[in-house]
Amino acid sequence: MSEAVFSGIAFVHGKATGEIIASDVELSFWGGVDPATGEVIDRHHPLSGRILTGRILAIPGGRGSCSGSGVILELLLNGKGPAAMIVERADDILTLGVVIAEEVFGKVIPVVVLDPKDFRRVTAARYARVDGDRVLCGEAPEGLSPREDGRHPPKPIASRLALTEADRALLNGARGKAAQVAMKVVLRMAELQGADRLIDVTQAHIDGCVYTGPGSLRFAQQLRDWGGTVAVPTTLNSISVDHRRWRTQGIDPVFGEPASQLGDAYVDMGAKPTFTCAPYLLDSAPRKGEQIVWAESNAVVYANSVLGARTMKYPDYLDICIAITGRAPLAGCHIESSRRAALRVNLPRLENLDDSFYPLLGYHVGLLAANRIPVIAGLERAFPSQDDLKAFGAAFATTSSAPMFHILGVTPEAATLNDATGGADVPAIDISLESLARSWDELNNAQDPSVDLVSLGNPHFSLNECETLADLCRGRTKHENVTVIVTCGRATHDKARGTGVLRELERFGVQLVTDTCWCMIIEPVIPRAAATIMTNSGKYAHYGPGLTGRRFHFGSLAACVEAACTGAAGGPRPSWLQVG
Known part of the structure; x- marks a missing residue:
């Protein structure tokens, strides 16, 4: 394509020029990108084997694990990250890793959201220059020079948010440096999410205790050393080693020591050493309607969908920032209207199901739904168990970026189709046995x-x-x-x-x-x-x-x-x- 200029929204400002590496398929950085090399290691993804380092990454958005933000932080700190990211919709996980790199470590790459039509044109180009909220594209890096257009700089932090006196006190350092930085991060993400105010949360579940590399440990220890302590009851996700037995299991201390120390840093900040990726199995599991901040993709999906609690799909590091402040953006699944289904998925007649059905269906529906919340019809008489729904939700959260699902007649907000959709006329997809069989073969x-x-x-x-x-x-x-x-x-x-x-x-x-x-x-x-x-x-x-x-x-x-x-x-x- 000839040189073209597009304008978008810069969620992180910066400048970069490089070769474009693009896909129309969402990418999970956790499990999908090696933080030590920048290689795409998701063997199901079209970019598998490609190196992101120094390139302009153009993807529709992220999917899968909340730990993707941790991988992005590692990539930026070790010099293996992309030069910029261009997406077609706002993505908390992709953006948060860059925000932490900027706020805590002074490392930054631009992150720009483009209109879907402009995004598709960018993916067809070979090179791009990102400059603030502008993307210049062409067939060669030469000539992609910045152009002045009289745009105003971005508004100062929190300018569109209604803050309480307590919020402002945190932002001004009343509770110390850790709470101040945490509040700055919360407010930047609130702006991205379009929130107009913050809300109190009753509990937190931290996924950032997963060791993605030295950066994850540096971040947690910095918050701790700045005096960070959680303001609400907080549980911890699985960490990267068996904390009590990794030495007897033969884990190399080069990995085991920092992975264990990362868990310790969060415990030092007041979190409970639960170390589980299934916090909904704990006695502290939230109730329907409870406003919480949970990270870990399967836990988020289960909390929203099966328990009826309210949480966004919080990225690693935003989880601890909210736990420290006790305040979360009023956005996403915290709001009733954002919990409604945007897609109906109809199942064929099925009999003699075993427990492999639910993870397979979750994997398949996640691919179909992408970022849309689905409602699944056809399981009204199947009576899936808690474990079936756990398996479905984990697989669904792997291939989708949606924060929840509904199952007609099963999950608490889907007693009827009207309940799940809010009365809206949503598109429908019919699943065939043949398509399920193809997903079975992929796994x-x-x-x-x-x-x-x-x-x-x-x-x-x-x-x-x-x-x-x-x-x-x-x-x-x-x-x-x-x-x-x-x-x-x-x-x-x-x-x-x-x-x-x-x-x-x-x-x-x-x-x-x-x-x-x-x-x-x-x-x-x-x-x-x-x-x-x-x-x-x-x-x-x-x-x-x-x-x-x-x-x-x-x-x-x-x-x-x-x-x-x-x-x-x-x-x-x-x-x-x-x-x-």
Whole structure:
């Protein structure tokens, strides 16, 4: 294309020139980009294998994990990040990583939102120069010179927000440097989200305790050393190691020490060492209508959709900033009108479902929905369990950027279609068995039927899942060459020990790991010789190939136990998924 100039909205101001790397598919930076190299490692993404470093990244927006902001921070601090990001819709996770880099570390790249039509034209160009809110495109970097157009500088922070006296006191440093910086970050994100005021929250769940690299530790320790303390009850997500046992598990101290120290920094700020990615299983789980700040994508989706609590899909680092201030932007799913379905998904007639159906459906619906909140019709008589909804939500949050879903007749805000949509006439998509089968094949990318490791508990296993697994293992013998590992929270582990379930699992040869989860687990917890992994998690079947370099089988919990006993998987699809 010839040289063209586009105007957008600069959520982070700056200047950059570089080659464009573009896709029309959203990208999760966590599990999708290697923070040490800048390589796209999501093996399901069109940009797989490409290097982002120094390029102008143009994508519609982010998706998947809240930890994407942490990966972006690491990329910017180690010089492996893109030179600028151009998106077609506001994205909290992508922007927040850059905001933290600027506010705390003085590193910045521009982030610009363009109109969808202009965004598509930019993706067709080879080079771009970003200058404030302008994007200049052409076939060569020469000639992409800045142009003066008399635009006014951005409005000062919080100029469009109605602040209370307490808000202003925090911004002026009344509670110290940590609370002051935290409030500045909250207000910048409130501006991005279009909020006109802040609200009080009752609790927080922190995902920023996941170790993405030195930057994540530097950030947490800086807040702590500035005197940061949480203002509301706060729980912690899974961290990157089993905090109590990583040394005996053989984890390299080069990784284990800072990963453990990161958890300690958040505990020092007053957070509880719950270390679980399933905070909805804790006794402190919020009630319907409760305004909270949760990060971790599956937890956010479950809280909004299944519990009826109200939270946005908060990026890493914004979570602790809100926990310190106790104040969150009144935007997104905190508002009734923003919780309504914008898409109806109709299921075919299905019978004899097993538990692999729900993670598969979540994965598939997430791809269809993208950033839209869906309402799923056709499960009114299926009576999915808490664990089914957990598995659905985790997979949905992996492939979608939407903060919640509705299931007609199942979830609390979808008693009727009118309840879910607010009476709006929304577009509909019919899912076929053939399309579900294609998603099944995407999650089963291993050609070799052999299985070396069975991975369970992403998200963390519930006590009920531990009991079901024990029943499936009872009276059976594990194959000597197969490792079986379950991850769960400390609270669930203690309950399993108290009921005797733990003894049955250990008799079979199951290893239980607490505090961490599969998206963070590395060798040698994953045996170095393991080439093929089987899981019942749609989330891990998606992220796992890029994170581990292994091939994956996906199936039901019963199929995972069968593979653990025989050392092989890859049989026919389940009966409910037999096509023609």
